[in-house]
Structure formats: C-alpha cells, structure tokens
Amino acid sequence: MSAPAHPLPLHDPRLADHYLSLIGDGDERGAIEVATTLLDDGTAPQRVIVDLIGRSQGRVGELWAANEWSVAREHAATAVNERVLAVVAARTTTRPHRGRITLACVDGEWHGLPARMLAELLHLDGWRVDFLGASVPGRHLITHLHQTGPDAVALSCMIPTRLPRAHAAITACRAAGVPVIAGGRGFGPGGRYAERLGADAWAATGEEAVTRLAEDWPPPYVSDVPFIDADSFLGDEEYTHLVRSRPQLISTAMSRLPAAYPVAHHYDHSQLEATAEDLGHIADFLAAALYVGEEQIFTDFVDWTDAVLTARGVPTAALRAGLRLIRDQLVDFPAAIAMLDTTLTK
Missing domain, CATH: 1.10.1240.10 (Methionine synthase domain)
Incomplete structure (x- = not known):
C-alpha cells in the first residue's frame, strides 16, 4: 500500500x-x-x-x-x-506526581507489549512506574516490592495457563501489604478469575486501569466469590497429578496417535513436533481449568484451537483424537474427564 x-x-x-x-x-x-x-x-x-x-x-x-x-x-x-x-x-514530559507502581507480567507470561503500553499510559497520568517486563518470577517481584515500597502492583496475564503463577504472585503481594490490580484476557471474562484469585481490582483495558488507579484506589476488596488461599489449590489431587504427569501424558499420547488417528502415520517431523506441542497445550489448559475450578477456561481454549487449526488445514478430527488420547489416561479423575467430555460431545 x-x-x-x-x-x-x-x-x-x-x-x-x-x-x-x-x-x-x-x-x-x-x-x-x-x-x-x-x-x-x-x-x-x-x-x-x-x-x-x-x-x-x-x-x-x-x-x-x-x-x-x-x-x-x-x-x-x-x-x-x-x-x-x-x-x-x-516524547513524554509528564512529571510523576501521583505515586509509585510496580508493573509486571506474571511468571511465564511473555506477551509484554500490552503491559508496556499500560506503563506508558500510567507515566502520562503522572505515576512513577517500575516496569519489570515479561515473565517475572514471583520471588523477584516480592524482593522488588520490599526494596521500593510501591503504592500498587499491576499484574498482566494474557494466557490462562499462567493463572496458578498469577495466584501465587497475588497472594504474595497481598501478604506484603501491597494491593494488586490485574489485567489481561487471561483473567477471564469480566476479570472473574482475578477476583477469585484474590486481586483487589481488575481492569479490562489500560485506560480503565489508569482511571481506577487515579479515582478509586485502593478499593475495598469485595468479591461475590470467597477468596481461596494458594494451599487449597496446590493440594488439589487432580491438578497436582496432571501437572506432575504432563510429560508422560504427552509421550503416551504421541505413541498411541497413529492407531487413534491413522493419518498421523504420514506426519513429517515438523507435524509431529506441532502435534506434541498442541497436546502440551491441552494438558496445560486443562490444568488451569482444574486449578481455578472453571470449565470455561478449557472449553474456550478448545474452541479457539479448533478455529486456528482449521485455518491451517488441520481437520477437527485430529484435535478430537488428541483430546481422547489425553482423556483415556486420566483414570479416576472425574473433574478432568468431565471437562474433556464436554468438548468431545459438542
């Protein structure tokens, strides 16, 4: 053009x-x-x-x-x-006059541009912003809070698979006495997962975050869903089993794939790599759904994956075969099986 x-x-x-x-x-x-x-x-x-x-x-x-x-x-x-x-x-000339904010992407979250954009919007509104960048380990985030004493933490999470780490970071920030505003589509429709995981507030957009921090901060923590501490998640048997057995789930599914989906007999190396990666995503999103107790995390992922694969010429039958191969290995785990069955019966 x-x-x-x-x-x-x-x-x-x-x-x-x-x-x-x-x-x-x-x-x-x-x-x-x-x-x-x-x-x-x-x-x-x-x-x-x-x-x-x-x-x-x-x-x-x-x-x-x-x-x-x-x-x-x-x-x-x-x-x-x-x-x-x-x-x-x-070209920004605004001088800080509001306070200090620490802004970071949760551990494992590599989509840094949305958070960087928020950092500049906050600068323009008069905040001093410590932008820590993408994938910030929780322990380093907390060390920074103790060293700098910010007025708030802004956490970005774009992918739901990072929610367990987001929860750990939110819990640690609150324990350190620093309120948290969460943002990013990884926290679900209307920020429903952010509230459940203990964030003090959620903002749908960068501009909304700027407004909330300027006019309504820190807000009283109010949620219709009771706050659940990290231990209640980390002790969940199904979630823990799925995370620990992830490598075996993928390797077993790959070994059984040609029998379940005969077209895979003709896959080249790059197709096999892509399939293993997709199976890993299935396991990761299933684990996130179990962690939060929200089936929609998994069903939305499957719908999105189906659309992406279809655009690349991969038939829905291939995705369904992968879902069944994971399901068949999750014996005696009713919540995980129920989520998989929901997607397989559509």
Whole structure:
C-alpha cells in the first residue's frame, strides 16, 4: 500500500490500514513517521498508544490466528510496534506526581507489549512506574516490592495457563501489604478469575486501569466469590497429578496417535513436533481449568484451537483424537474427564 498523499486523522480507517501494512512489512521508519506526525498534529499520545498501536496489535493477532500472517511476520510487526511505542514514550514530559507502581507480567507470561503500553499510559497520568517486563518470577517481584515500597502492583496475564503463577504472585503481594490490580484476557471474562484469585481490582483495558488507579484506589476488596488461599489449590489431587504427569501424558499420547488417528502415520517431523506441542497445550489448559475450578477456561481454549487449526488445514478430527488420547489416561479423575467430555460431545 502506498503512503497517503496527506496525513490522515487517527479515526480514518485508511490510516489504520496503512499503518498495519507498514508494521507488517517491517517498515519501522515508516511506522514511526506515522506516529510522530500524529503527535505533531496535536493528537494526544494516549490516543496514539491505544488507537494506533493497540488496535494494530489486535489485528496482528487476528491475522496470525487466521493463518494469513506467519509467526515470523507477527513477531516482526510486534517488534516495530514496540519501537514506535518507545518513540512515543520518549516524547513524554509528564512529571510523576501521583505515586509509585510496580508493573509486571506474571511468571511465564511473555506477551509484554500490552503491559508496556499500560506503563506508558500510567507515566502520562503522572505515576512513577517500575516496569519489570515479561515473565517475572514471583520471588523477584516480592524482593522488588520490599526494596521500593510501591503504592500498587499491576499484574498482566494474557494466557490462562499462567493463572496458578498469577495466584501465587497475588497472594504474595497481598501478604506484603501491597494491593494488586490485574489485567489481561487471561483473567477471564469480566476479570472473574482475578477476583477469585484474590486481586483487589481488575481492569479490562489500560485506560480503565489508569482511571481506577487515579479515582478509586485502593478499593475495598469485595468479591461475590470467597477468596481461596494458594494451599487449597496446590493440594488439589487432580491438578497436582496432571501437572506432575504432563510429560508422560504427552509421550503416551504421541505413541498411541497413529492407531487413534491413522493419518498421523504420514506426519513429517515438523507435524509431529506441532502435534506434541498442541497436546502440551491441552494438558496445560486443562490444568488451569482444574486449578481455578472453571470449565470455561478449557472449553474456550478448545474452541479457539479448533478455529486456528482449521485455518491451517488441520481437520477437527485430529484435535478430537488428541483430546481422547489425553482423556483415556486420566483414570479416576472425574473433574478432568468431565471437562474433556464436554468438548468431545459438542
């Protein structure tokens, strides 16, 4: 796509298409020029972050899921967006005047761009932000809290499989006397899992988090679902069994796959690797669903996986075969079997 003859306003869909083409082509200079032109024309940096960078990143994920963009192209586009965000941040002149916030992605969560965007929105609203980055181990997060004494912790979790580690981090932060605001789709619809795991608040978007922290913080901890401490989860027999036996579940399923799904006899090495990875995801999402006690975590994952695999030419029968191979090994674990049966009877 050629560049527009004249600068376009942020709300013009042609600008969104043009910017997406730039990041999709890895054109860092062109993408930065779009952002700086908007800033020079008086567009608020918050709008550039949310409406340009944020929306384009959402489209990047959709294009990958639809198999229109490769993983490499998605990563390259994300890297360009990160550079554009850095340029926008470098032009920020707001001085801290509200307080101090520690912002981190939970241990094992590598989607750092949404959290980085929130960090810049908070900077623009007058907070001092310690952005710790992606996949922060809980012990290091708590050490940082003791060293810096922030007013709040913001935790990002984009994938439900990280919920057990998010729970451990939330529990430790609360024990240290620091309230937690959670964000990211990994915490479920309406943040329902965030409340259950003990977060003091949840925000659906970065802008909502900024508003809550500025106007309603710290909120009283109120939840319709009683807070459940970490020990009640870690002692759960089904969850513990599934996590400990994950390698054996995958290896056994792979050894039985050709008999259960004869097409697998003809899989090449890359197809076998992808299948083993998918079986690992099945085990991980099943474990997360057991941990939180929410079947929807698993059923939503299966529906999403089916759509992604279909876009890549993998028939639903292959996914169902994998689900059965995992199910057949989970003898005497009724909750896990019930979740698997729900997906298999659709």
